[in-house]
Amino acid sequence: MAVEIFTALMEEAQREGCISGVKLAPTVPVITHLLFADDCILLAKAKEEELYQSILILNRYTDASGQKINLEKSGIVFGQQVPIQTRVNIEEIMGMQTWEIPWVTGTLGKIEEQSANVDAAYSRSTAEGATAIVIRDNFGRLLTEESMRIRAHSSLAAEAEAMRRALILATNLNMEQILIESDNLPLVQAVKSKTYIGEVESIIRDIFLLAESLSNCGFTWVPREGNKVADGVAKCSLAGQLEEN
CATH class of the missing domain: 3.30.420.10 (Ribonuclease H-like superfamily/Ribonuclease H)
Structure with a gap:
C-alpha cells in the first residue's frame, strides 16, 4: 500500500509540473521513478524546486510506511551538462554523494572532472x-x-x-x-x-x-x-x- 501511495504522489507531482521525469521517446509516457524490490530510482531535472518536491514525497512515504531512506547507500547520477556548482548544491540539499558511473557518461578512462x-x-x-x-x-x-x-x-x-x-x-x-x-x-x-x-x-x-x-x-x-x-x-x-x- 505504501509503495502505491509513493507512485501516486510521484505521478501527481509530474502532472502538476513539479517533477519533470524523462521521456525515452516522444510517444511514450513520462517516467518519474523506477522500483526494484527495495531500491528506487528517481528521475528529475537538476533544479532545486524539483529536489525539494522529491524530498517532500520521500518524507510522506516515510511517514506512511515507516521506512527511512538510507542516505549512506544512496547516491546521485548527473548528466554531463550539469555544472559543477549545481552538482555541489544538489549534493548538499539531498545529503548524498555523486556516483561516478562510466557507462552513463560514456567516458571510461577519460578524465572529465x-x-x-x-x-x-x-x-x-x-x-x-x-x-x-x-x-x-x-x-x-x-x-x-x-x-x-x-x-x-x-x-x-x-x-x-x-x-x-x-x-x-x-x-x-x-x-x-x-x-x-x-x-x-x-x-x-x-x-x-x-x-x-x-x-x-x-x-x-x-x-x-x-x-x-x-x-x-x-x-x-x-x-x-x-x-x-x-x-x-x-x-x-x-x-x-x-x-x-
Whole structure:
C-alpha cells in the first residue's frame, strides 16, 4: 500500500509540473521513478524546486510506511551538462554523494572532472604563509600539486590566496572542469554566495574573475580530515621542509 501511495504522489507531482521525469521517446509516457524490490530510482531535472518536491514525497512515504531512506547507500547520477556548482548544491540539499558511473557518461578512462584540495598554513609572528594545492581526477588519482611560500597578513588571507592559486593553476593547465575544495567555511560561503570579506576582498575579486574564465568551476567545503594532504603540504612548506614548485 505504501509503495502505491509513493507512485501516486510521484505521478501527481509530474502532472502538476513539479517533477519533470524523462521521456525515452516522444510517444511514450513520462517516467518519474523506477522500483526494484527495495531500491528506487528517481528521475528529475537538476533544479532545486524539483529536489525539494522529491524530498517532500520521500518524507510522506516515510511517514506512511515507516521506512527511512538510507542516505549512506544512496547516491546521485548527473548528466554531463550539469555544472559543477549545481552538482555541489544538489549534493548538499539531498545529503548524498555523486556516483561516478562510466557507462552513463560514456567516458571510461577519460578524465572529465578534477578536484583541487586547497589549504594554507600561517605564522602570525613572521607574517608569512604557505599555500598548497593538490589536484586529483575523478578517480582520485593525483594529477599535480603546488606549494608556495607567501607573505600574508592573516590566516584567512593565506587560505584565500591558496584558492586563487588553484584557479590560476587550473587555467594554466587548461582544465575545463574543476571543483575547489577548502576546509575554510567562511571563505567557501563567501565565494559561493558571491559576497566579499573585507580583509580579502581583492583576492576574492580575483577568484571570481578566474572562476568565470573556466568553463565549469565550483566550490565546496570539506572537513579538515578530508583535506589532510593539502594541510600537511602547506605546513611542511611553511616550515621549510619542502621545495617550492
